[in-house]
Amino acid sequence: MSDSPSSNLAELTVSELSAALKRTIETAYDRVRVRGELGRVTIARSGHMYADIKDDKAVLNTIMWKGQVGRLNFRPEEGLEVIATGRMSTYPGRSNYQLIADSLQPAGAGALMALLEERKKKLAAEGLFDQRHKKPLPFLPSIVGVVTSPTGAVIRDILHRIQDRFPVRVILWPALVQGDTAAPQIERAIRGFNAMKGKDRPDVLIVGRGGGSIEDLWPFNEEAVVRAAFESEIPLISAVGHETDTTLIDYVSDARAPTPTGAAEIAVPVRSELHLQVDELDQRTKRALTRQTRRAGERLTATRLPRPERLLETKRQRLDTAAERLPRAAQTLLERRKARLEAASAKLISPKQVVREKTALLANATARLGAGLKQAVSRKQVSFSRIASRLRPEPLQADTKRAREDLKRTAIRARPALDRIMERKASALQAEAKLLETLSYQATLKRGYAIVRTDEGHLLRGVGGVGTGTPLTVTLGDGDLAVTTTGSTPPKPKKKKPAKPKPVPKSDDSQGQLL
Structure with a gap:
């Protein structure tokens, strides 16, 4: 079996190929400057930033480490156009190539103005510009x-x-x-x-x-x-x-x-201007003070206050007039009080006389009540007689009999009522008599006091003005006593501690040294 045309190529592992690609990219693009729009922006807990820089056709993964992120003078946000400077590298774990940026700047004045406007709106919404x-x-x-x-x-x-x-x-x-x-x-x-x-x-x-x-x-x-x-x-x-x-x-x-x-x-401020203002205010103050002083002097002159002696002349005259009228007024007032006292004393009557007057009034009332009762009975009898003359004998006798019985019953009831009225009147009269006897001056006289009058009937209130041989009338609890004064003793001044009483020499006159 023959080998394929590709059998002469060396076999590489995935790690070796990834490392070769990494060296090639880092060598060819060790320093690049990329302009684009920020897409996804993520700042991890470690402080590193992971973002996408993109345009309308491609996306470039970008990484910025924590040290460089802290030196940024703006906040990277999605949609902001930036210029990133750094080196290209790969991430074999995902077969990605990426830009490791060491600086990031907004791309031009347009982006900066957009960032500025956004920041301005944010701070204004917080009220910092109010x-x-x-x-x-x-x-x-x-x-x-x-x-x-x-x-x-x-x-x-x-x-x-x-x-x-x-x-x-x-x-x-x-x-x-x-x-x-x-x-x-x-x-x-x-x-x-x-x-x-x-x-x-x-x-x-x-x-x-x-x-x-x-x-x-x-x-x-x-x-x-x-x-x-x-x-x-x-x-x-x-x-x-x-x-x-x-x-x-x-x-x-x-x-x-x-x-x-x-x-x-x-x-x-400008110091010279302040000096001018101070000088102007000083001059205005002086002019105002001068005007105020002049006006006060004019008002004082127009008032024309008199001398102190003239102000006191009227007061002194009124004082002298009042001083002259005061003794006369006091004497007049004293005489009026004396006259009222004497009139009140003359009106006083003894309790026995009051009892006699009340008894007489009660007797008169009783007599009037009896006479009124007799007159009422007589009027009833006359009425009955008139009625009897107008009626037939049989009914008249019956009516007359009933009327007489009513009259008898009325007389029987009237007598106890009259007795009760008399008892109440007598009890009230006795109570008033006791009260009058208790409050009358005669009860006071019975306790050892006396009333001294002159021949004219005036009450004597002190030893002043009473000379030797003055005839007086002394009213005691059981009658009057006519005496003649042999001399008067002026009142002794009061002492802080009571002195021992001195024996008073006996005299033929029963009134002692007072009269």
């Missing part, structure tokens, strides 16, 4: 913090402008403003300024850089930088690029300046 989050800038900061490159023209422009307007202390936090590592440095600078304590903490921050392309300004569109600016407790001014350039940090900052020089002008 005006209610904006903080007011301090009118005159004492320290200004600047985040920018220490070697660029931005820091020099800011320092020069602040020196011209209002020299204050400026603290620079160096940070790259372009490249893959710029965004983390800018974020750390903003958060570092906010973490400062004490007198070195800035009152306002300026984050800025000069103009450039969208790729150059891309660090200020990074989400980490935008969130750091939003969370800054220190008011922040963004000054990125020229006036026509716009980045996401401009939307979240508390104020936006068209240029770094403009940021310095926003941060501090």
Whole structure:
């Protein structure tokens, strides 16, 4: 049997053929740059990224290891056009060829703008761009913090402008403003300024850089930088690029300046203008104070206040008049009180007289009641007689008999009722008599008191004005006694401790030293 034409080929195992293909591809395509649209994008738990880069005719499996993924300045998403740089290799386990990328960039301004617009919508939906989050800038900061490159023209422009307007202390936090590592440095600078304590903490921050392309300004569109600016407790001014350039940090900052020089002008006022304003306010204050003083003087002059002596003349006159009228008024009031007391004393009557008057009233009432009862009986009899004269004898006698019986019963019932009324009236009269006897002045006199009157009948309330030989009438519990005074003893002043009573010398007069 003859061999086939292919019998001269060497036999290879699958592993040997796969290894040969791997070496050939890696040697021929050790460095390639591929442009396409991202399809499936998966980031494993290990941090490695697995994606597809495709166009309308083919698909290229792409792998990026964890170290390179961490350095990406954007988030790879499906549908984004990118440029991947790396080396070609194979995966023998699946007979696939693949690109192992070490860098990945958005492909051109169109893709970057699409990514920027998508990120802008996301942050706006979270409310980071709302005006209610904006903080007011301090009118005159004492320290200004600047985040920018220490070697660029931005820091020099800011320092020069602040020196011209209002020299204050400026603290620079160096940070790259372009490249893959710029965004983390800018974020750390903003958060570092906010973490400062004490007198070195800035009152306002300026984050800025000069103009450039969208790729150059891309660090200020990074989400980490935008969130750091939003969370800054220190008011922040963004000054990125020229006036026509716009980045996401401009939307979240508390104020936006068209240029770094403009940021310095926003941060501090002009000292010379402040001097002019202070001088103008000082002059206005002086003029206002002069006008106020002049008007107050005019009002004071127009008032024409009199001398203090004239203000007191009327008050003194009223005081003198009142002083003259006071004794007379007091004497008049005393006389009126005395007259009322005497009139009340004259109206007082003894309990016996009250009892006699009440008894007489009761007797009169009883007599009137009996007379009224007799008159009623008489009227009944007359009525019965008239009725009897008008009726026939037999019914009249019966009616008359019944009427007489009713009259007798009425008389029988009236007598006990009259007796009960008399008893109640007598009991009430006795109670009033007892109360009157208890409250009358005669009961007080029986306890040892006396009423002293002058010959004219006036009550004597004190020893003042009573001389020797004055005739008086003393009313005691059982009658009146006429006496004549032999002298008066003035009242003794009260002492804190009661003194021992001294013996009073006996006198022929039974009234003692009082009369």
